Amino acid sequence: MGYEIGKLVGYPLAQLALGAATTIGSSYIASRLGEKQAIDARLERLEKIVDQMAKEQKPKSKKR
DSSP, rough: OOOOOOHHTTTHHHHHHHHHHHHHHHHHHHHHHHHHHHHHHHHHHHHHHHHHHHHOOOOHHHHH
């Protein structure tokens, strides 16, 4: 149990595990960034729709 990381990296199984962890980690980060961009795009579209609807609504003048 007293192995240092440098000694472990020399083993093929350790290299495989390190490569797998790196791949999984980078895939997770990429998917989270993709989700954030998709959410931002949806929110932007909703904001445009709300702005357009607000512009289309004209204030009703009161007739006496």
